[in-house]
Amino acid sequence: MESRSKSNHQLQQGVCSARPQKRSPSVIVIGGGIAGLAAARALQDASFKVVLLESRDRLGGRIHTDYSFGFPVDLGASWLHGVCKENPLAPLIGKLGLPLYRTSEDNSVLYDHDLESYALFDMDGNQVPLDLVIKVDKIFKMILEETDNVRQEFSEDMSILRALSIVFERKPELRLEGLAHKVLQWYLCRMEGWFAADSDSISLKCWDQEELLPGGHGLMVRGYLPVIHTLAKGLDIRLGHRATKIVRMYNGVKVTVENRKTFFADAAIITVPLGVLKAKSIIFEPKLPDWKEAAISDIGVGVENKIILHFKNVFWPNVEFLGVVAETSYGCSYFLNLHKAAGHPVLVYMPAGKLAKDIEKMSDEAAASFAFTQLKKILPDASSPIQYLVSRWGTDINTLGSYSYDAVGKPHDLYEKLRVPVDNLFFAGEATSVLHTGSAHGAFSTGTMAAEDCRMRVLERYGKIDLFQPGMGDEVSVIPLQISRF
Template identity: 80%
Template sequence: MDSRERNLCLSNSASCYTRGARTKSSPSVIVIGGGIAGIAAARALHDASIQVVLLESRNRIGGRVCTDYSFGFPVDLGASWLHGVCEENPLAPVIGRLGLPLYRTSGDNSVLYDHDLESYALFDMDGNQVPQELVAEVGEIFEKILKESDKLRDEISEDVSMRKTFSIVLERRPDLRQEGLAHKVLQWYLCRMEGWFAADADTISLKNWDQEVLLPGGHGLMIRGYLPVINTLAKVLDIRLGHRVTQISWRYHGVQVTVENGKVFTADAAVITVPLGVLKSKVIKFEPKLPEWKEAAIADLGVGVENKIILHFEKVFWPNVEFLGVVAPSTYECGYFLNLHKATGYPVLVYMPAGRLANDIEKLSDEAAVSFAFSQLKRILPDATDPIQYLVSHWGTDVNSLGSYSYDAVAKAHDLYEKLRIPIDNLFFAGEATSMKYPGSVHGAFSTGIMAAEDCRMRVLERYGDLALLQPAIGEETNFSVPLLISRL
């Protein structure tokens, strides 16, 4: 039996947190969801001497962190970057203590967020490389359009999409319009922006698109994958895999959580860290119902889709750049490949569709998805050889995620993230979609897990009358600096 599945309290009728009274000295919490927010919350509660059990619907931990080893080396199918390679990043102490190396793919204030302007090669759909001078010129135009977008935001009261914003700006500033190949390059820049939000430009909010706090230090690729972080945090935890939650009943005196096989867990409180897409689907029933303002926050927050089609080749045949890009007349036709060989030394390219394109590709079989990605590669590199292995993610249709990560939708307030985070009595919420500062990021999910654990701990100990015995706040004992291992080859 796996150690995470072993628990002396396990029985057929009910699990460790059984119905009935518990002793005053045994405060207990159920954490729902085994992504990094849930793992962080459970670990913090465990370290604070709170009884905690974590329920995870998948047969693995990590959630949208998914490091695959089937190629013989680690490849992340989900999250793969640390956004903000600096000591201020909430994850820096954990990554530093583990000695996990990072490959920096951008400096500070990168408009394209996760790579430098000089570290890619763009091609048209006929396989002709775009002159780097033109790429740089259009990049400057793209930045000017964003600055003009800021002015527009200050002028208008209503919110509009980023695609509409670009249209208005180009009507006002015809000198910024691009034709021919330059127009295609501009569409590629916008396509990269869509990739950041995992959503199409016509759904991204002008008012709130840049409200996320970007930490300094640029962006670093986790060379060995994110799973070592998850596994380290998960040590000693009581984790129940294959436990899909169907109902959460909450009252002042405690919570009851029912899983798909009918088993019931009871505790003083619950920390809910399931993805926003799962909350939107309403597959988990709340009894009583969540307040209207909470349900509205769930409904109104945007959730996007970005997938990875990972191609493993026998040898490298592509330029030594971080990204290979395909420029086209529309963002839907544009595309890009992440070159993992530059960062890791392995002959791997990762095609990364987002938004409507990602959703359309998810309708295909894995073989057809790989064929599509490879056809895009053959457009720009006609001598490309067939991949020897591949992996395909399905974050939009995976019932355990139903999306990749959250974003600010048009005409919706940025404070929806905070409304989703706010506890309701003994229900606490965490995950990337509850972070106003760092939505859509691993460190955002991690930090909200720690925050929810601390709020939950205070609530439970208050109920048990143990506030006089309070330990230091969760996480205080880990505030020491460990250097991050950063390379830029």
């Protein structure tokens, strides 16, 4: 990009000078994921001077479309959860003409595929009869309804797993045995995959607080990268710039990166992943308020990975995914079939929670071998993959986790506390979305929200607010008073 050729001296004097004489308001956006790009795009379109600092040598964050197989495959986010006009990403995806493959007609939290597309197998390679799969599905929903009764009865929070044990104690007729028990564990495995966490750490009181958009789940057939490129077009982006220190001053902010360069601006929008904030990889001066640090500490961050296996030929059933049932959810497996969705001979193994963390301790070769071993259990004649890719979101220094979830004993309003600005620091990302945590559209919407909050705050300081002009993409409307408890 042309703007990348600017020297840091020019940036300090032009974009980020602390002197208030005639110049445009300036903002530093930290993090080049979809939240950071959405914020930077909105502010630049509002005539702000914006520089975006990204630690990696690529954009997208936890959106990472890989082309090494000769076609796009997403190692991170790959679904649009809520294929509808209410989804804030829908207009952009529609304008780009990106096709979606709908993997579910409903908006269930429990799984993102319709029952008719399941092909479940036991460890001996025998396919589970569909009528048993449907029967267990109904029982699992009954069990979850009973856990709601447990939630209403107990004042203190507990894990989903503990609530399940209480249900089985009270209603032993819901306790399954044999193959049906293994299928039930597979459903629990898929529920854990949604939260990227094990059921013994997911909050009973808060697990279903997410607002699900209508329209079901749509797989991005060509990957998410075109969305990232569109948002990034024309922005001043500095790749390989890892923020290490953020200083709040009375007249702006100063951001120091790993190579000791410093950037100055009126405000900053912080969109780094929750795992990075938890690791305290960035020093804040003065330190963040206790309520903000508590939110960072107490929101859960889970791990879900992808081991992508590319084969020469298709040898598996023509269903959207293959599943392996087992005695425990830890032993269950899940493979997404990209051939049905996108026409490529690819299966994607998707471990979550403790299993994902254990696999991250392996080499890429060993991880791919592990995934293939799970596949051989159900398809003994499976041919070896010709290529593979392995994600490591839990140990990647730039993420340290996949996405957030409600931990046991912690209130759901922590997401709102993480979003609330601190002076001229604004926060965005999936973990700041109260209703759409863990989703690409949730991250995107928090980026645009933080941009508007930042725009108003900075223009307020400059005395340039025009109350009779609409905000970024908004109609003129009555704005409610902002009242916060934090």
